Structure formats: structure tokens, C-alpha cells
Amino acid sequence: MVSEVPQHATDTLASLLAAELPGRVRRHVMLSEISRWRIGGPAAIYVEPRSSAEAARVMALMADRPEPLFIMGDSTNTLFDDRGFSGVIMRIGRNLSAMEIGGKSVWAQAGVWMPHFAKAVGSAGLGGIEHTIGIPGTLGGLIVMNGGSQRKGIGVNVKEALCADEHGNFFALDQTQCGFSYRTSALQRRRVVLLEATLQFQPRSRQDVRADMLSILRDRRGKFPQKLPNCGSTFLSNPAMYEHVGPPGRVIEGAGLKGLRRGGAQISKLHANFIVNTGGATSDDVLWLINHIRSEVFIRTGYAMDCEVRHLSPEGVLRAAHESALERWRSRSSGVAR
Incomplete structure (x- = not known):
């Protein structure tokens, strides 16, 4: 059983979302099919917006609803429950994965896949992104968790993050306002969705960046399980x-x-x-x-x-x-x- 939310309420919510985002709303999606861990029961409603405006509309619609809302990227750090999820899963994924590089600045949507993002930044002759190579998931998820490797975090490179609040209003946060610390940020404690980010990197030889990335990937292949479903590191390093x-x-x-x-x-x-x-x-x-x-x-x-x-x-x-x-x-x- 997924929840105690009345079926008629869920049906009404699904219809409201479908009217706002036609073709992007699905019912009873098995979370085990979209989870990195391949674990989880059915989600009552699953939606994938194709623009920041659509994601903001979902936030606005859910503001006064009793059903829970969960925002995911690639679920890299999430364990879904086998009993399922009673509300709305909103996935910020490949539909929101555009990026642009100009000088030392990189703008990207939150759904861009991190391996693609890291390679593109490195190929542009920018350094500081190397530690993220090989990390699965989306840029948005990495920023929210201040993720990285080698005890580094992506937050040091974030210049500005564009979000939508629980009422669907857009607002921007600078690096300080994001409240980055080891493997966390203030974004985790707010009912917001991260949609876009501008990051800053330093020029570096493409050859040196590539060499470091290849070294990190070799190291990851030798240390970490690659073939079986998992969610990366289970415990934080104290x-x-x-x-x-x-x-x-x-x-x-x-x-x-x-x-x-x-x-x-x-x-x-x-x-x-x-x-x-x-x-x-x-x-x-x-x-x-x-x-x-x-x-x-x-x-x-x-x-x-x-x-x-x-x-x-x-x-x-x-x-x-x-x-x-x-x-x-x-x-x-x-x-x-x-």
C-alpha cells in the first residue's frame, strides 16, 4: 500500500499536473526502475518538467496541496522505500541539461549529467572540476549535497544558483547564501528546487586536466563497485x-x-x-x-x-x-x- 492519501485526491492532483505539463505526468511509477539502487515501490505521481518555468509551476501547484513533493535528480544519494511514495516525484533530469561556457564562467541547468559537465568544462581548458569526474548524478544534486571527491566539494565553484521557492517564485542565491559545508548546503533545509547555476573555474591546460581525470577514473575503477547498483558512499567521513x-x-x-x-x-x-x-x-x-x-x-x-x-x-x-x-x-x- 502506497499511502493513506485518498485515491480521489491523487486523481485530482494528477489531472491538475497533466493540465499544466501535458505529456510529462505518469502514474504509479516503480521507483526501483529509476533508482540508482534499483530499490523502491510505486510513486503515486511522477513528473519530468522540460523547463524551469514548468518546474516552478509544479512548485506553485503543490504549495497548498496535502500530498508530499520530492525533488530528485538521479537519486544518487537516496534510498527509496519499498512501500513506495504517496505524493509527487519531480525529476530534474535530462530535460533540463543545457549548458554554456564563456571564459571562466559556466552556466548550466540543474539536470545536466555530471560526467558530461566535467568533461565539457575540462575540454574548455578550465580546472577545478577534475575531482567530480566519474561521479554519477546531476549537477543540481551535486550542488545541493556539495558533493565531490578527494574531500573536495563543488560548492567552492558555485557563483550563483537560480531556484524556485515553494510558491513557484524564482530567486537567486550567491555562494555565501547557499551555505556550503562538507557534503551539505542550506538548499537541503529549504523547500526549494534548484534549476540553474553559474559556476566559476580557473584556466588550466587541457592536457593536465585530462591526465588528472583519467587518473581519478582509474583509481575509482579499482576502488569502487561499478557493476552492481549502489548509491555511492553510505557514510560520511567524520x-x-x-x-x-x-x-x-x-x-x-x-x-x-x-x-x-x-x-x-x-x-x-x-x-x-x-x-x-x-x-x-x-x-x-x-x-x-x-x-x-x-x-x-x-x-x-x-x-x-x-x-x-x-x-x-x-x-x-x-x-x-x-x-x-x-x-x-x-x-x-x-x-x-x-
């Missing part, structure tokens, strides 16, 4: 924990958990900070592993690791996956209960 006992992957492996399975979900044998779907994994399987990992690591190190991955409940509650996991399976250690 600077204090990193200094004293190491990064999450090493600590999880040290706890003897590498390769542990629960149903179709497995702690990757290649990198222990990745949970892979070996086939038929459920959201419960992943949440159980997350809670078990967190408990075992806390018992051994005294550090309670927080998740980079977020879990979306059927009712629209989005939170760090370890919080959902803890609610589902109470930890053996009371010290991990926060």
Missing part, C-alpha cells in the same frame, strides 16, 4: 574519526563487516563504505545493514557514523538513512541512539 581511526570504509572493513549480506543487499567486497544490490535487495535490507554497521563501529571505536545517503519514507519524510534505520532497528548500544 574528520575526527578519520584522523584517529581512518575513513569509514577502512573502519567498516576493520570491524570484519566487508561482504556481509542481508537479503539482496551486501556490504561491497570492493569498498566497505558501499552497499550494493546483488539482486532483489529491499529498503529494509539496506537499513538493517546501515544500523548493524553503525552499531558495530560504535562499539569498536566510540564513533557514531552518520549517513550521507538519505531515506525517503512513503509519507515524504526525508532524513539521513541512519535515523530511519535506528527507528526500524534499535541499536544494541544506547550510545548510538542519536
Whole structure:
């Protein structure tokens, strides 16, 4: 069962959205078909706008509706629930993927695919984007999460972000207003949709950029699981924990958990900070592993690791996956209960 939202209300909402965005609204889309993890039940309504104006209209229409709204890119950091989702999934994807490069400045829509974006910026003789090569997902998702690799974040390059608020009004935020910090931003705490961004990079030799990108890609292929569905790093790297006992992957492996399975979900044998779907994994399987990992690591190190991955409940509650996991399976250690 997806939700307790009355069917007639959902039908009415789908009709309203279809009138605003003809041909872009679908019903009962299986989230497992669009999720990076290949996990998730049916979404009541799924919509893919083709312009910033259409995305803003969805925001305006949903402002006074009781149904939840979830905005996604490529779901790289999202665990959908097997019970589904009772509201509207709005995907900012390939329909919104234009970009323009002028000098050191790059304008792009939020749905542009990051590997394409990184290669285009590097090919234009601009540096500072190298660490993002090989990261799946969209530019918008990366900015909202301040994502990156090598402990770097895309936020340092963001000059301005164009958003629409919950009423569909456009507004711009500069870098300071975006509130970037390690793997997060103020955008995560506001009911807005990121639509476009202007970023700034520094000139650099195309050959040097390409060489660094190829090196990073080789390194990623050797370290990270590529063939099985996953959502990238499960746990955030805590600077204090990193200094004293190491990064999450090493600590999880040290706890003897590498390769542990629960149903179709497995702690990757290649990198222990990745949970892979070996086939038929459920959201419960992943949440159980997350809670078990967190408990075992806390018992051994005294550090309670927080998740980079977020879990979306059927009712629209989005939170760090370890919080959902803890609610589902109470930890053996009371010290991990926060």
C-alpha cells in the first residue's frame, strides 16, 4: 500500500499536473526502475518538467496541496522505500541539461549529467572540476549535497544558483547564501528546487586536466563497485574519526563487516563504505545493514557514523538513512541512539 492519501485526491492532483505539463505526468511509477539502487515501490505521481518555468509551476501547484513533493535528480544519494511514495516525484533530469561556457564562467541547468559537465568544462581548458569526474548524478544534486571527491566539494565553484521557492517564485542565491559545508548546503533545509547555476573555474591546460581525470577514473575503477547498483558512499567521513581511526570504509572493513549480506543487499567486497544490490535487495535490507554497521563501529571505536545517503519514507519524510534505520532497528548500544 502506497499511502493513506485518498485515491480521489491523487486523481485530482494528477489531472491538475497533466493540465499544466501535458505529456510529462505518469502514474504509479516503480521507483526501483529509476533508482540508482534499483530499490523502491510505486510513486503515486511522477513528473519530468522540460523547463524551469514548468518546474516552478509544479512548485506553485503543490504549495497548498496535502500530498508530499520530492525533488530528485538521479537519486544518487537516496534510498527509496519499498512501500513506495504517496505524493509527487519531480525529476530534474535530462530535460533540463543545457549548458554554456564563456571564459571562466559556466552556466548550466540543474539536470545536466555530471560526467558530461566535467568533461565539457575540462575540454574548455578550465580546472577545478577534475575531482567530480566519474561521479554519477546531476549537477543540481551535486550542488545541493556539495558533493565531490578527494574531500573536495563543488560548492567552492558555485557563483550563483537560480531556484524556485515553494510558491513557484524564482530567486537567486550567491555562494555565501547557499551555505556550503562538507557534503551539505542550506538548499537541503529549504523547500526549494534548484534549476540553474553559474559556476566559476580557473584556466588550466587541457592536457593536465585530462591526465588528472583519467587518473581519478582509474583509481575509482579499482576502488569502487561499478557493476552492481549502489548509491555511492553510505557514510560520511567524520574528520575526527578519520584522523584517529581512518575513513569509514577502512573502519567498516576493520570491524570484519566487508561482504556481509542481508537479503539482496551486501556490504561491497570492493569498498566497505558501499552497499550494493546483488539482486532483489529491499529498503529494509539496506537499513538493517546501515544500523548493524553503525552499531558495530560504535562499539569498536566510540564513533557514531552518520549517513550521507538519505531515506525517503512513503509519507515524504526525508532524513539521513541512519535515523530511519535506528527507528526500524534499535541499536544494541544506547550510545548510538542519536
